[in-house]
Amino acid sequence: MTMQQAPPRPEIDRVATGAFADLFHALSDATRLALLQHLAIGEHRVRDLVEHLALAQSTVSKHLACLRECGLVSVRTQGRASWFSLAEPELLARLLAGAEQLLDATGDRVTLCTHLMHPHSHAPASSSVGVS
Template identity: 45%
Template sequence: MSKVAQPAKVDPLLPVETAGVGLIAKFFRALGDPTRLRLLEFLLAEEHTVSDCVGHVNLSQGRVSSHLACLASCGFVTVRRAGRFAYYRAVDDRVADLVRLARGLAAENAAALASCMRIDDTR
């Protein structure tokens, strides 16, 4: 009698409950803005003020503050206040690994992503 090979058991990527899947989708939506990605990359190496961030992404202080507030409220960056200044820093270096992985996958799938009309990238 020959044995039939059983497929390897794969750990599920997503939680069973719908709310958990929604939380992961929200995680990716927080990273789904080009300005937030650029700010996050900038804040991985060291902490910076809002003014530093404004100079880095060349947007208004109000827009940058809004993006930083989003990243902070979603737990991607922390803020340290010193006098009248706020210093932002990325919370977890693993985000860099995630972005590197996404960059590689996007490069391999560039033509399809570029022609995809279902995702709005006009921001």
């Protein structure tokens, strides 16, 4: 009788896994996703985003700073105005399209997942965040 060896386990790249977690954490906020949706249609100033999303200027600025630090958003200055845009629009569009397909395949199971609930969670964000 011969003993079968278990197949080797793949090595987990902890650095890459951490980077993925950081990226998804940056994308895990409904306000940041709404900002990205608005920027997907073109450049916006903070004041435009404040108006479109009906949020405080400080909230918009805080989330834009996070997205900018993560490399997802870039800014250009024109006079006294700062214009924000997506740093990698095609890649982000593909990522969000893939997420949409995954949500279509899993239905509302993500929304109902109790493991994702935490004290600061809000009602699930609607997938129909308006784009102005």
